[in-house]
Amino acid sequence: MNVVIIEDEVLATDKLERYLLKYNSKVKIVAKITSVEEAINWFTMNSINYDIIFMDIQLTDGLSLEIFNNVTIKKPVVFVTAYDEFAIDAFKVNSIDYILKPINFTDLATALNKLKNMTSYYTINESVSNLKKEVERKNNKERFMVKLGNYIHAVNTETDIALFYAEGRTVYLVTNENKKYIIDFTIKDLVKVLNSKTFFRVNRTFIISINTIANVVVYSNSRLKINPKVKIDELIIVSRDNTGDFKKWFEGDFNIMK
Structure with missing residues (x-):
């Protein structure tokens, strides 16, 4: 001493x-x-x-x-x-x-x-x-293996993925280049392996990357609509239950992950 x-x-x-x-x-x-x-x-x-x-x-x-x-x-x-x-x-x-x-x-x-x-x-x-x-840090999944025909590709989680979304029991990974792949995960499973600094579960269907948000606008009944940089046919609406946490996450509070 x-x-x-x-x-x-x-x-x-x-x-x-x-x-x-x-x-x-x-x-x-x-x-x-x-x-x-x-x-x-x-x-x-x-x-x-x-x-x-x-x-x-x-x-x-x-x-x-x-x-x-x-x-x-x-x-x-x-x-x-x-x-x-x-x-x-x-x-x-x-x-x-x-x-x-x-x-x-x-x-x-x-x-x-x-x-x-x-x-x-x-x-x-x-x-x-x-x-x-x-x-x-170790629990954050760094890559996803996706299949296209007979070929398997590695997609970098932080830099290449725009969002995830579910249609029924099928979950899709969408890249920043608007390529879409089916993955063997549920939305609930993805929450456990994604970095909460980068990804947020906005509702039951969508998990979105902070890097793919073009802007956020006020929607009906004070809810929020996310306009992504990639092309998605469905509206991405932040659920009422998640709105407060989404605002904190969007402002930089990374201790939130639904």
């Missing part, structure tokens, strides 16, 4: 360093800073090579809170100070604890344990989020 100490009292800095090493002998003090100006200069040049900051409030040239008005600090901060009146202001920034001097080892350990718990929580949740995105 790399630590930055911002403190203008040498004895206080030494004491804090002893407690940090007592808590974890692998702690590395990467900077000892004594003023607001020095801190601003240091953070301007060093944005990522530290894990936590221990910071006094009152420094030789002003309040350390001024640092946050001049540089962006995204790492957690523990304030160690003799002044309790700045606690509210401290928690408006990245503060995870506010320790009043004289500091003791128990207070420091409590702050570091809090950091450890927070780090574990966010690391786990970030991993879950990344895993979910990876699973979703």
